[in-house]
Amino acid sequence: MFMLCYCNGSLAREGVRDEINKSKGITDKSWAEFDRAVDSTQVAGRSSPSDPAKIGVYFPLPENIPCANPGTWRYTYPAANGEIEETQDGWNIPHDDVRAIIESQALSMRMRSEALLSPDVHNGHKAQPRRLYFVGGGSKNTAIISIMAEVIGGFEGVYKLDIGSNACALGAAYYAAWAFERKSGEAFEDYVGEHWEEKSHVVRIGDAYKKGVWEEYGKIMKGFRMVEEEIMMMNSHL
Numbered sequence: 001m002f003m004l005c006y007c008n009g010s011l012a013r014e015g016v017r018d019e020i021n022k023s024k025g026i027t028d029k030s031w032a033e034f035d036r037a038v039d040s041t042q043v044a045g046r047s048s049p050s051d052p053a054k055i056g057v058y059f060p061l062p063e064n065i066p067c068a069n070p071g072t073w074r075y076t077y078p079a080a081n082g083e084i085e086e087t088q089d090g091w092n093i094p095h096d097d098v099r100a101i102i103e104s105q106a107l108s109m110r111m112r113s114e115a116l117l118s119p120d121v122h123n124g125h126k127a128q129p130r131r132l133y134f135v136g137g138g139s140k141n142t143a144i145i146s147i148m149a150e151v152i153g154g155f156e157g158v159y160k161l162d163i164g165s166n167a168c169a170l171g172a173a174y175y176a177a178w179a180f181e182r183k184s185g186e187a188f189e190d191y192v193g194e195h196w197e198e199k200s201h202v203v204r205i206g207d208a209y210k211k212g213v214w215e216e217y218g219k220i221m222k223g224f225r226m227v228e229e230e231i232m233m234m235n236s237h238l
Contacts (some may be wrong), residue, residue, distance in 0.1 A: 002114060006065050009105065010137055012058045013144070017102050019094040031141060037098035038143040043150075043213060044077075044103065044220055045096045051080035053220045054091060055227050056100030065108065070234045074100070077223030084226045102144055106151035107217065107224045113152075122135050128153030132208050134160050135167035145205070151217045154208030162201050 017034045024033050044053035055075045062069055074091055091097075119126040132154040138144050139160050149158045161167060179190045191223045 002113075002116070002190045004065060004109060006105070006108075007061045007063050008059045012060055012105075013101055013138075015060050016058065016094060020098060023094055031143075034098055035141070035143040037095050038102070038147060041096065041099045043135070043216055045091075045099055052076040052090070053223060054096055054100055055104060055220070055224055056097055057104050057227060057231060058097070058101050065112070068231050071231075073227065073231055075223070075227050077220065077227075079219055079223070082222070082232065086222050086230070099147065102147040103151060103217075103220075104224065107149040108228075109148075109222050110152045110217070111221055111225060126153065126155070126209075126214070128155060128214065130156045130207065132155065132158045133202075134158065144204075149206070149208035150210055150213050153214045156208075157204050158206050158208045160203050161204050162203055167225050171213070 013034075014029075017029070017031060020033050021027070021030065026033060044055070046053060046225065053076065055077055057071075057073045059068055059070050059072070073086060074088050074093075075086050076090060077084050113129070114127065117129060119127050129152065132149055132152060134145055134148075143162075145158060174192055174195075177195075178186075178188050182188075182191050196202055
């Protein structure tokens, strides 16, 4: 088990949302244009399978995964030659940034969790998680969920925890209750298992793995890894 704590998560997505709203003359915090941009773009912002993939990295704050200063970087990655190029040519900004930011955040999670996953006979020997659970504010946006699920996979599907808007607070509450109520020698996991009612809190909201799409993101991840390495190299010289 491990935890990834990013500095640029929902804040970065909100920044892209604000930019696309601004381009449409919208002054509120609506996600409608953001969602429409997701629905109107294909994997990696391609118009056709032969187009280079668009890879964007968006850090309004200094980031620790990877270690980098604030900045926005846009690349293209033609898988045919396996080389990345930092360029905005071919980008429709800010429209293409919408899918790109979700994809890059999900690719980062997939890349870093990859070593913990083993091929499983039940999912056709693909090294991907069984289930994806979404909590918090991001879980309310189906557009965000759908892309992250396509990138990361999950052969048993996508699930949402219907526990309110703050899963971290719930976890802390469980710890407090365990500290006061636990039996002698009772582990925290055993306490939660006894009191947690999954059927009343967990809802399956759809499929995650899409044949061909998950594999395509696996190819794009090679370019994403090179993008991260180049960004870290640039930051090391600052």
